[in-house]
Amino acid sequence: MFSIMEDARLEALHLALDPGTGLKAVIAIHSTRLGPALGGCRYLAYPDERSAIRDAAQLAHSMSYKAALAGLPLGGGKSVIIRPPHLDNRGALFEAFGRFIESLKGRYITAVDSGTSSADMDCIAQHTQHVTSTTSEGDPSPHTAMGVFAGIRATALARLGSDDLEGLRVAIQGLGHVGYALAEQLQAAGAELLVSDLDAGRVRLAVEQLGAQPVASDALLASRCDILAPCGLGGILTAESVGQLRCSAVAGAANNQLASDAVADSLQARGILYAPDYVINAGGLIYVALRHKGASQVEITTHMTKISQRLAHIYAQAEADKRSPARIADAQAEAVLYG
Structure with missing residues (x-):
């Protein structure tokens, strides 16, 4: 232990x-x-x-790193x-x-x-007040998806030179509450979607409602795309799987996407821009934290703009230092947490 x-x-x-x-x-x-x-x-x-x-x-x-870089107390x-x-x-x-x-x-x-x-x-909540995202406070998933969508635009701008997602091919791994909401926003922005999920029903829904192209779960990582968006459980990016990637950037909602710190350096070596997961997926945390404190929707939305701003700053420093954005984000978070 x-x-x-x-x-x-x-x-x-x-x-x-x-x-x-x-x-x-x-x-x-x-x-x-x-x-x-x-x-x-x-x-x-x-x-x-x-x-x-x-x-x-x-x-x-x-979560500590996420809260620190999101500017939350x-x-x-x-x-x-x-x-x-x-x-x-x-x-x-x-x-x-x-x-x-x-x-x-x-x-x-x-x-x-x-x-x-x-x-x-x-x-x-029947036994403690130290709980949020109750029925009255609402599900944070849509706000996580909103933050990731904004982060994908920031990532596209940094890696591809434009934040216009029209015609961009995005591969989404995982169509849960966040992944599907993200797919809806990307489709509305004109992106072409490749999708996979262990739940065949969720994939079928994305095909029927969003015009997505279904891809087998074990083949998605090797699919040619502009941006890979991991939105399932963690650990998907390993030394082996990074070698299979055919994308320009990785920007998704999943927590702990990197199986190890060294994977971040492997992505950097391959020229694949990585959006640090705890930065890009902070929208849900921002929502539940501020909602729990009684903040207005305007305050929450304003705070969420910091996600894309933070990513842009991290990408700029990573480019200047020739280091992985994951290493830059960790250093920034640790400076807040540990001085």
């Missing part, structure tokens, strides 16, 4: 077990230096408990509920998780993430 904490530079790691509801939960807190740790709650099956803890730890680390955290093979009462499980969050006395604020919904957040 401590090796996982050391690798991710965590402040704290909390575990909860409630046999009555089937709850097995992890809350990883990376930093509270700038404010309480905010990060979503994943409800997924994992091959083993160590994998769940490692996932929470790595995501908490990214927050730290980074993440929670994972290990999905049991059989569940009698989902509401009771999430209520138990709410009591777990309350026991941390405000050090961690949760939100929706992979496998959870606003209805789950409503159950959590």
